[in-house]
Amino acid sequence: MAKNYIQPGNEITITNEDVTDAAAIASGDGVLIGSLFGVAQVDIAVGAEGTIGLIGVYSLPKVSAQAWTVGQRIYWAAATSECTTTASSNKLIGVAVEAAANPSATGTVRLSAGFTI
Known part of the structure; x- marks a missing residue:
């Protein structure tokens, strides 16, 4: 090492x-x-x-009115402390690893090793 x-x-x-x-x-x-x-x-x-x-799979709060598909990019909306599929000025944090319904309060996200884009 x-x-x-x-x-x-x-x-x-x-x-x-x-x-x-x-x-x-x-x-x-x-x-x-x-x-x-x-x-x-x-x-x-x-x-x-x-x-x-910084890495791993977590259940995180999401924008309830969004449906997610497996592999979809997930962003962090700092203003609401929720995950979203909307890029805008939000920070990319990972991908959805399970589908999430509209409505639903949480989604399952595989983090992208800590660095947002």
Whole structure:
């Protein structure tokens, strides 16, 4: 292994910055920091550190009025903290790995290793 190797990068530790309008992050919440997206593995209080998962398959909140197909690109709408099939100014986070009905509150997403587009 290379002497400069740090970790696999499947999970990373982040700080829930204590800034204006900051809120606690609950385990299972989607977390978008710049172009990095992950799912909180633990509850993370404002000002505290916690781990987010960058890869894997997660059940995440979605825009209820959308139907998803397997393999469809899924984006994160930061304004509503929901997954959507609408690209617009939203960030690409992965693909649907199960069909989701319209209406439905959650969808199953395979994350694209943390980096949004």
